[in-house]
Amino acid sequence: MGKRITVPFGSQHVALPEPVRFVFQTENEKIVDVEVDVGYVHRGIEKACATKFKYMQVGYVVARVCGLCSISHTLGYVTAVERLMGVEVPKRALYLRLLVSELDRIHSHLLAMGHTAEVAGYENLFMQTFRHRELVMEMLELLTGNRVQFDYACIGGVNRDLTSDVEKVLRGKLKVLEEKAQWLKDVYENDFSLNLRWKGIGAVTEEMAKEMNVVGPPARAVGLKTDVRAEFDYLPFKEVGYRMVVLKGGSIYERNLVRALEILNSIEMCWNILDGLPEGDIKVPVKGLPEGEMFVRIEAPRGELFYYIRGSKKLILDRVRIRVPTFANIPVMKELFIGMDYADVPATVISFDPCLSCTAR
């Protein structure tokens, strides 16, 4: 047995886009124990939503939980309120929500893939991935008016319609993106160095995924057929060609490949939305106050996002609960590290695409 050494990873680390702290106990570079601290960016958002903001404002507050998946947060919240209050959202609004939701998934997945390339020392691929991600950022800005905090969905529909001028530009950009995404998928799938570096590294088994309740691309990369888009009717995914991507293997390589394949499916869905966008209103007026409780699940880019709300016919809700995908995946990450080489930690962490801003809220 070698000498036991304590190695801290984070809260600030070159491989980490956000603060999380793992403290590893290692013996001969093998990890034998780990502690985790995720609370560096706790902002009391749930508390604020149930004390300071009226229920119609909360959608804009929860959009600030996360810069990357703010669309999913707003969508989760407004869907919960609409179900609680029996609001019938116009079909056009549902299609527009689906469009931004899938664009959001594409840019989030590209970010995760890019970061994984970076920690593998493949800076050129990181830059190429982020370069093509910029196309999606431009599309989201055209659609929503913002590059980051989108505030697109609202209770009863969406805040902006899609004009024919914007649609024309979107189609042009989507065509370029489709070509680039296919190229990226081929690189992430077939590159010799990436295969050597990632295949079999940080692998979750199917049994472990079930026991640890893993969500999102890490679950589907191990063969677990779970995707909220197929399990909860919050948007008309089936009408626009959604397909669940499931692979076997569960390592960093498969997690990235699931993301690459989901990007291609999301682009296909975007084409189908633009081709079949229904005419009509984008919003309905909402009257009354929320009473009772409701919970919903949304497939955010990183996995299952859960919203619980409770109201008692007041302007301010009694409770807003947000359970984000990274929160659900932290336990399996902790489990996975035991027995792993310390050198594989950065790539493994990043391949789970952790969002600590979401986790701590």
Place this chain on the structure above:
Amino acid sequence: MVVEEIRVPLRDVRRAIKEFYNPSEWHFITVNGVDLGGKVELKWFFTKYGEKEHFKVVTTEASYDDEIPTITYLIPSAWISEWELADLFGLNVEGAKKGLFLDPESPQAPLRRG
């Protein structure tokens, strides 16, 4: 949406979950607390793999001083939800450490009302 709610006293929570929980069949989502003033309503949420909008919710109530039983014997990943309860509601959850989400200097049990 199909929601099967199981209401049990606090001491029976673990038994109620053990009776139906099978990791190949049920996905544990989270445990949620709602402060009711002097006590907290707790709900453990589960959804069934491969089925649309099918949930099982185990509900109980606990006073601020009660010891909340851990379910990590059954569901190892539940520790993070339990530690969150301990931090944000100031509850005494079996085996949970405080400080995962809150700094020692920050206001304690922020999700308690009043």
